[in-house]
Amino acid sequence: MKGRAGSKKEVAVGAGVTVEVQNLCRVFNDEGRGEIRAVDGVSFTCERGEIFGLLGANGAGKTSTLRILSTILQPTSGTARVMGYDVHSEPAKVRASLGFYTASTALYPRLTARETLVFFARINGVPERDVKGRVEELIESFGIGGYAEARVEKLSQGMKQKVSIARTLAHDPPVLILDEPSVGLDVLNAIEMQKVIGQLRDAGKTVVFSTHIMSEAEKLCDRIAIIHKGRILACDTLEGLRQSTGHRYLEDIFVSLVEQAYGRI
Known part of the structure; x- marks a missing residue:
């Protein structure tokens, strides 16, 4: 993978839509708090070769939205499609079309990095004749x-x-979902992770990327x-967000939009 994390492109919406979310809702019932609308009428689309950021504070609904996209959670209402496949009626085809990374996903500690990639290539349906070559490609691409x-x-x-992100790409899916990939990383490793994410976009992947770190989203x-x-x-x-709010930095843009919608934070 070659490219730079900061080399953003102009996105022509509709040119290559890979993810479609329409009026998505997810309601939980909590014994103490009653009905909780974790996802409340969310709609967006993502394009091929795009990093699409889902930016919000902890508990804003980012992870619930991504879990629905990855078929881990069922929506209460609304629709979501990945590469044209419906998350509710075609979950197997959705899972074959994406890789899902979350910091809470554990690796097998006694496997080597190579064995980990071989294992995930096989369980994700990579033909046996192609497993070795695919693993070598990932090892080189990620500097492992x-x-x-x-x-x-x-x-x-x-x-x-x-290694964890590489294993989500074992079957070379067109869509990659990254839920807070920099959590727990020091500054240097976080920068390296950002480079990897930029390279995935440059390779033509759709990257749906959640974070609460404003500078990461800006970059x-x-x-x-x-x-x-x-x-x-x-x-x-x-x-566009700068022009519509009159603020330059995402932190100020975020605060401005929340205050417009809900009053003072």
């Missing part, structure tokens, strides 16, 4: 070569994150959807 024979339990946190995302209390408050390029 010097650690390929080390057990996962011996790897640094940053290298574990790399990486071609378009940004700001979500709060389960609702999308705005969705545009960074420049």
